[in-house]
Amino acid sequence: MNHQKLAQNIVDHVGGRNNIQSLTHCATRLRFVLNDNRKADAKTLENTAGILKVVESGGQFQVVVGNDVSEVYKHIVAEGEFDGTASSEGDVKEKKGIRAAIFGLISGSLTPLIPVFAGAGLVKALLIVLEQAGWIAVDSGTYAILAAAGNSIFYFLPILLGITIAKVLNVNSYMAAAIGAALMEPNFTALTAAGSTTHFLGIPVSLMNYASSVFPMFIAVSIYAVLERFLKKIMHKNVQLFAVPFFSLIIMVPLTAMLIGPFGQYVGQWIGDIVNFLINSNSVIAGIILGGTWSFLVLLGLHWATVPIIMGNLSAGGDLIVPLAATSVAASMGIGLGVFLKTKDKDLKALSGSAFLSAILSGVTEPILYGIILRYRKTLIYLVVAGAIGGGLMGYLGVKLIVFNFFINVFTLPAQSPMLFYIIGILTAIAGGALCVVLFGYESKKTDQGAEGTELQKKQNKQSESENNQQAIPGSSTEKMERGAAGMDTSGMMECMITSPLEGTVIPLHEVEDVVFSSESMGRGAAIIPSKGQLVSPVDGLVSVTMKSAHAIAVTSDEGVEILMHIGIDTVRLKGQYFTQKVQQGDRVRVGEVLIEFDMDRIQKEGFKLTTPIVVTNSDQFRVITPLLSQGKVAVKEGLLSVRS
Numbered sequence: 001m002n003h004q005k006l007a008q009n010i011v012d013h014v015g016g017r018n019n020i021q022s023l024t025h026c027a028t029r030l031r032f033v034l035n036d037n038r039k040a041d042a043k044t045l046e047n048t049a050g051i052l053k054v055v056e057s058g059g060q061f062q063v064v065v066g067n068d069v070s071e072v073y074k075h076i077v078a079e080g081e082f083d084g085t086a087s088s089e090g091d092v093k094e095k096k097g098i099r100a101a102i103f104g105l106i107s108g109s110l111t112p113l114i115p116v117f118a119g120a121g122l123v124k125a126l127l128i129v130l131e132q133a134g135w136i137a138v139d140s141g142t143y144a145i146l147a148a149a150g151n152s153i154f155y156f157l158p159i160l161l162g163i164t165i166a167k168v169l170n171v172n173s174y175m176a177a178a179i180g181a182a183l184m185e186p187n188f189t190a191l192t193a194a195g196s197t198t199h200f201l202g203i204p205v206s207l208m209n210y211a212s213s214v215f216p217m218f219i220a221v222s223i224y225a226v227l228e229r230f231l232k233k234i235m236h237k238n239v240q241l242f243a244v245p246f247f248s249l250i251i252m253v254p255l256t257a258m259l260i261g262p263f264g265q266y267v268g269q270w271i272g273d274i275v276n277f278l279i280n281s282n283s284v285i286a287g288i289i290l291g292g293t294w295s296f297l298v299l300l301g302l303h304w305a306t307v308p309i310i311m312g313n314l315s316a317g318g319d320l321i322v323p324l325a326a327t328s329v330a331a332s333m334g335i336g337l338g339v340f341l342k343t344k345d346k347d348l349k350a351l352s353g354s355a356f357l358s359a360i361l362s363g364v365t366e367p368i369l370y371g372i373i374l375r376y377r378k379t380l381i382y383l384v385v386a387g388a389i390g391g392g393l394m395g396y397l398g399v400k401l402i403v404f405n406f407f408i409n410v411f412t413l414p415a416q417s418p419m420l421f422y423i424i425g426i427l428t429a430i431a432g433g434a435l436c437v438v439l440f441g442y443e444s445k446k447t448d449q450g451a452e453g454t455e456l457q458k459k460q461n462k463q464s465e466s467e468n469n470q471q472a473i474p475g476s477s478t479e480k481m482e483r484g485a486a487g488m489d490t491s492g493m494m495e496c497m498i499t500s501p502l503e504g505t506v507i508p509l510h511e512v513e514d515v516v517f518s519s520e521s522m523g524r525g526a527a528i529i530p531s532k533g534q535l536v537s538p539v540d541g542l543v544s545v546t547m548k549s550a551h552a553i554a555v556t557s558d559e560g561v562e563i564l565m566h567i568g569i570d571t572v573r574l575k576g577q578y579f580t581q582k583v584q585q586g587d588r589v590r591v592g593e594v595l596i597e598f599d600m601d602r603i604q605k606e607g608f609k610l611t612t613p614i615v616v617t618n619s620d621q622f623r624v625i626t627p628l629l630s631q632g633k634v635a636v637k638e639g640l641l642s643v644r645s
Contacts, residue, residue: 004075022168023077025070033168127143130143157213158183162176166225171225176217182257284395292385295328327387327429331387332369335379344623345524347520390429397425498561500634517566517615520615534596539558543588551574555595616641
């Protein structure tokens, strides 16, 4: 994958650099806050190779890239002096709803800290294992140093949150960090040891411990953002350098200590109390609901918004949300495992196997969600059922998260208590998801394939039905199939070799920059980058589909294999220019007979790529479809695919 090219395509199709207000990334997603979402072209992005999905949610425009997200992010930041956080100049920002703005702020602020949360959480989990195994003493220097590494992000969270919130709001991040640091300053924290209240200019101040707090900083920095912009508006530029920070600190620190901090703490406690009340009222029902629906929050990118509640629960002794939600994650892992065990397709087996392994080790399930579950939507039912069963069991067993970790993987097992009960709940969900796939399958009717793909598929289906209904005509493909004379051996197995219809270079189908083909929605096969503007028949058979635009054609072989050949990417927009069709629908053709001639130079000058997918559109009717040449140069009539029933 060309990360630099993909990065440039993404920037172009989110409306350009001037439309980007801020950018962060998590384990699989680029998370844009755009000035105007209407300028972004989600459809084109979703049809770009290297992009799994585009999600607009929580005030963010999220581009799901997968494991290469960090590399693509680096190139976006490097291109055009874009610094990853700057907004455009002069653009009018699109108005967003209050809910979208709140979710966007929470998600955009917490996302950059998630990798640190994950790493520190693993350190804390490691300490639990070492302590319980008797390999380290709690009063040793080694324990203290490792504990400092695991606790730092959580204890000083107000400072780090100040930085990330300020970046989302486009204000001075170091000033915001200073406000958070004031709440952790030793002289201030020492006041809590002397009592629960103090005074500022005679005004009583309620003292609280702000270590690991979340909500106070969201409120404080949001108010500071308004204050900073107001001060810059009323102050002369020559004095802004020192005057804005001076007045910001002298106003915001006392205001946070007296009003915002206590209020934020209380708000966080109230929300946590409501959620916990629902869970504690009936943990089994709560587990069924959370376990069955959590992955849908993940799909929308809204799951990070629960982090403040989880953090509040942990400070109170333990969290019930994460163990219940974990079963939904485990169910998706089970679906990945089930597809790996069930499928005979090599590419899908490789995808599902690697995605399952990655999920088990890292807890990142987006490759399964976007690469398998949304592609085979029948599995959505399995996701809900297996997650709900596991969640109900987890709620019944009363499992709690005891140290923060938002990732569900083998390394975070000690973060849950009782760990054995947690493992039982997780294994139940994994087994449920895998068994559903193995027992009931994962494929259903093909989903929408785009207007062009749907039209081709309908034409082929109509042609196939017509052929099946006609009487056997001497010499016709129907008669040959009925008497078993076309590639059928005595055991009843059929084998058909599809030859190359083009001279050029073969590439794997998944590298085609059209999601309809690369996702195999239209069927399995290969692709060729042509070196000569002539498309020939790959088999003996009948021309089953032609298009007015002449950029695509389908041939049904004498063995009943339906082969679609689509010259170029999005070339339907040329409306037939530079294409000359040599045959008509219903014509009988032989291997090597010219079907279409096309002007390569003119098509490329129009800005279109000539990558040509060759796919078996009735792939589900055959047991094995094997590429005879996975990549490299290929000549016309040279073996390309082997199809066996």
